[in-house]
Each structure stands twice: as structure tokens, then as C-alpha cells.
Amino acid sequence: MVxxxxxxxxxxxxxxxxxxxxxxxxxxxxxxxxxxxxxxIVDLLIGQYGIPGRLADQHERLRDRRELTGFHRDRNGMLVATLRLDPASEAVFTAAINALSAPITDEHGNLDPRSAGARRADALLDMVAAATEADRSVPGSGTKAKVVVTIPLETLMSGLEEAAADQGWATTGFSQALSPSEARILGCDAQIIPAVLGTKSELLDLGHAKRLITPAQRLALQQRDGRCTFPGCTIPPA
Structure with missing residues (x-):
């Protein structure tokens, strides 16, 4: 592999x-x-040291190969399909699935009996149900997932019409490496919450989209910890 x-x-x-x-x-x-x-890891190195625009070109070629196959029945009678996505598309998909697939406890405090795979499948079905809901006036129906992208501000903003502007990389909350142009495309269709980083990647300032402090605090904790901080727990922050 090396x-x-x-x-x-x-x-x-x-x-x-x-x-x-x-x-x-x-x-x-x-x-x-x-x-x-x-x-x-290779994407990060290409973004840092590569020919300007190379990471975006590679991801664009991957995007052209995106695919969701039709379902076929396996030996157990389950219907199986294969999904292939480029990194930017997978970032949006993973953010939505993880937001909807958190374990649920019942009123008696019993833990969710579903496996992680079952929870993700249920989350996908919930997304499909929301997308096909006939009453589009229902608040929250069809709501787009929020993808938190960490990228140096100068990389995001500088020289948008120059090829050199696409040198560097951005990372999502689920560790996908994106090119700056992919981060800008996500920014055109999403709410931007700036995470201003210093030269040693320390978090200097975290903006917020609402007056209430809870969303900003949650994002700050995700940026700081990267996972659940309960002793011995490695569950992702979502």
C-alpha cells in the first residue's frame, strides 16, 4: 500500500x-x-505539495464515475445495491447519515438494540421518506445536511480565478480531504460557519450562525476533541 x-x-x-x-x-x-x-493521506499530500489544481482534477474524474447500482437479491433474501461516490459527495452523504443514525434510548433508558449498520440503513430510509414527502410545507422536510469544512481562510478566499488558488486542501468533520474548489462549491449551497485557525492549527475563533450559543459550542467541541470524550469511548462527534 505504501x-x-x-x-x-x-x-x-x-x-x-x-x-x-x-x-x-x-x-x-x-x-x-x-x-x-x-x-x-495521499489526497492531503497532493493538496499540500501537488501541482495546483491536481487534487480538484482527480476528484472531478472520480465524480464522473459516481454510481448507485440497482438492487439484487442475495442468498439471504436481502436486497443489495452498491454506492460509489467521490470524496465531496461522500462528505455530504456521511454527514447526513451520521446526523440521523445516532443511537436512541427508550423512555426506560434501554440502549438502542440496532447495530450501527441498521441505524445507517434506517437513516437512509428516513432521508428518502423526507425527500418524497408530498407536503413540502412541513418545516424541516428536505432540509440539507450541514457539512463543517475546515480550511485556511486565505486558501478559501484568495485568487478565485487563478489556477494557483486551488493549491491546498480542506477537511470535513469526517476527515475527508477536499480540494479548495470543492469546499467553495459546498459553500455556495450551505451555511458557512468559519473556524479561524492559527499557524499551528489552533482554533482562534469560531463564528456562529444563530444567537443561541449551543450550536457554536457544539462545533467548538467537535473541532477541539474530534470524538466523544467519555473515557474509553471513540464514537465520532456527530
Missing amino acids: AKSFRRLKRGIEYPNWDALLAILIDHAAEGAPVKDFAA
């Missing part, structure tokens, strides 16, 4: 110190990074 990732980097980066980038990949492997994380 060798495969390194070959992909060499196609997308003009960088004088290849040994340093190879060392980064080896370090991630030595620290136990799962195979699925290597694609995101």
Missing part, C-alpha cells in the same frame, strides 16, 4: 524531496494506519 500510494504521489506532485514524502507514508503505516486511510 508503494502504491507513493506511485500515485509521483504522478501528481512536483516536489524535490521525494524521500521526505515516502517517509511520511512509511510513518503512517508504522503507526498502524488502516489501508482505507491511505487514499485520504
Whole structure:
């Protein structure tokens, strides 16, 4: 996996110190990074050191291959489909699914008996039900998910009409790596909540969209902790 990732980097980066980038990949492997994380690691390196616009071009090619297959029945009688998405589309999808699939306790305090996969399936069905609701005047029906994107302000704002403006990267609350142009596209169709970062990525200021403090506090905690802080718990912040 390190060798495969390194070959992909060499196609997308003009960088004088290849040994340093190879060392980064080896370090991630030595620290136990799962195979699925290597694609995101490569995206981050291409965004940081790559040819301007290369990350956006690669993700655009992936977007052209997005697909949801028709359902087929497996040996157990379940209907199965395959969904393939580019990183930006998957960021929106994952944010919506995680927001709707949190475990639920009943009035007696009993834990949700559903598996994580079952909760995600139910969340998808809830989204479909909301999208097909005939009464579009119902408050909240068809509401778009909020995707929190962390990106340096100068990368988001500077030189929008120049190719060099697409050098760098943005990250979502679920650790997807996006190109600056993908972050701008999400920004055109979503509420922007700025997270101003210092040179050492410390959170200097977190804006808010409403007077009530709860949403801003929640976002600040997500930015600070990245997960549940109960001892021994690793559940994502959503």
C-alpha cells in the first residue's frame, strides 16, 4: 500500500524531496494506519505539495464515475445495491447519515438494540421518506445536511480565478480531504460557519450562525476533541 500510494504521489506532485514524502507514508503505516486511510493521506499530500489544481482534477474524474447500482437479491433474501461516490459527495452523504443514525434510548433508558449498520440503513430510509414527502410545507422536510469544512481562510478566499488558488486542501468533520474548489462549491449551497485557525492549527475563533450559543459550542467541541470524550469511548462527534 505504501508503494502504491507513493506511485500515485509521483504522478501528481512536483516536489524535490521525494524521500521526505515516502517517509511520511512509511510513518503512517508504522503507526498502524488502516489501508482505507491511505487514499485520504495521499489526497492531503497532493493538496499540500501537488501541482495546483491536481487534487480538484482527480476528484472531478472520480465524480464522473459516481454510481448507485440497482438492487439484487442475495442468498439471504436481502436486497443489495452498491454506492460509489467521490470524496465531496461522500462528505455530504456521511454527514447526513451520521446526523440521523445516532443511537436512541427508550423512555426506560434501554440502549438502542440496532447495530450501527441498521441505524445507517434506517437513516437512509428516513432521508428518502423526507425527500418524497408530498407536503413540502412541513418545516424541516428536505432540509440539507450541514457539512463543517475546515480550511485556511486565505486558501478559501484568495485568487478565485487563478489556477494557483486551488493549491491546498480542506477537511470535513469526517476527515475527508477536499480540494479548495470543492469546499467553495459546498459553500455556495450551505451555511458557512468559519473556524479561524492559527499557524499551528489552533482554533482562534469560531463564528456562529444563530444567537443561541449551543450550536457554536457544539462545533467548538467537535473541532477541539474530534470524538466523544467519555473515557474509553471513540464514537465520532456527530
